[in-house]
Amino acid sequence: MKINLGEIINYPGESVEFSYPLDVSDLKFSAVESFNKPVMVTGMVENRAGVLTVTGKLDTEITCLCARCLKRFTKPIEFAINAYLAEELQDEDSEDIYLLDGDFVDMDEIATTVLVLGMDQRFLCKEDCKGLCPKCGKNLNDGPCDCREDQDPRLAVLRQLLENND
């Protein structure tokens, strides 16, 4: 969405608010199975003493698979938007600066950048997810499986030593 800043661009103290759903149909996120809600972009562009600033947030809800146990779950997502607008780039190191297109700003470009940079590459159903047993495939969050102790290579070595001593 292009936002017209004609009414604030030369008027310190003025602001323009925005709130709209971002089109994410062309974006691919490896860890995201689907977006369950529109990706809402809300906030305002303010003329702060001649500097155009964008503040706001982007929020939605996704469905994803746990990277460890493969459980499917939903997760709310919210990222802050903080950016500056300029007519030309002066400092290449300033990654939060976006170019104006005349009196307009391309809010989609800013929101898409925030979404792509902010999205995790993998999600866990919970911080201490125990994952699946690599042998029998049981979800270890539901309790230990029978082959559990064989997974520890130190125990396997110990068992072998004991057997050799017989």
Ligand SMILES: [Zn+2]
């Ligand atoms: Zn999990």
Ligand SMILES: [Zn+2]
């Ligand atoms: Zn097992």
